[in-house]
Amino acid sequence: MTLYAAAPARRARQLLGDLLFLAWTGAWTWAGLRAHDAVLELAAPGRATMNAAGDIAGQLRDVEDRIAGVPLVGDDLTGPFGGMASQADGLAAAGASLVETVGQLALAVGLAVALVPVLLVAVVHVPLRVRFVRRASAARRAVRQLSAGDGARAAALSELFALRALANQPVRKLAAITGDPVAAWRDGDEAAIRRLADLELRDLGVRR
Template sequence: MTLYAAAPARRSRQILGDLLFLTWIGAWIWAGFRARDTVLELAAPGHATTAAAGDIARRLRDVEDRIADVPLVGDDLTGPFGGMANQADGLAAAGASMVETVGQLALAVGLAVALIPVLLVAVIHVPVRARFVRRAHAARRAARQLSAAGDGAGESALSELFALRALANQPVRKLAAITADPVAAWRDGDEAAIRRLADLELRDLGVRR
């Protein structure tokens, strides 16, 4: 698989682009974790409420158990303590529910902060890189097939094919640097010009002859 162009300038741009993309991903993942941690700080009151209410409920039930041992009046006196313990349990459950809600919110915020910027760039960068890899792979396969003849005919066909692609794909300034009239050179079978045009296209596709 050819990931980068053979032309040094374009290869450098591709490598730099990939490094910047990876840096972009890493930066926003870090920002997502920071955002999540910031939101999770909102759960501190819920944790405190859950701990305090649970402790109160345990103490009230302990008192309830001790009062229940008092002869004759123990059962009558335990009622208020049991009711208060139940209310404390309800408060602890509310605190736990708040903690869970904040945790879900923190996860959603962290994912949104990390994924949205990454996806906005990925929808541009990834298709461009995938298209290059696909074209380079197809060009390499075609080059191998045409060169397999080994009798010069394949080499000539290879040059003509990729020279024609160069005429369609390459900037005019690059074509003009090879010959003043590249179309006429290809049409007239100028072997030197055709080979240089083909090499230009092959390098752009990440393939060396």
């Protein structure tokens, strides 16, 4: 698999692009974690309420159990304590619900902060890199297969990539090779065809 171009300038640009994408991803991941933690702090009152109400409910039930053992009047006195314990349980449940809701909100905010900017760049960067890797890998396989063959197959390979260069490369690069690259390809100028093919191969990340 060919990850980077053979041409030094393009390889440097690709490396820089990948490093910037990784840095961008890391920065927004950190920002997402920070946003998650910041929103999660809003759950502190609910957590405190849940813990305090739970403790109060437990203490009220302890008192209720002790009073229940008092002869004659125990059953009558336990009613208010049981009611207050139930109310405390309800308050603790409300605090737990608030903590759960804030936790879900914190997760959603953290993912949104981290993923949205990363995906906006990834939808452009990743397909371009995947397209280059696939094209370069296919070109490398073709070069290896046909370079091992006879001279006619090697010549056909050069003509094929020279034709691709005529279709894909900027005019200024083609003109730097020969004044009339189309005529050179049509006339079978071996030197010009080889230089055109090498130009396309370098763009695909491959050297002969």
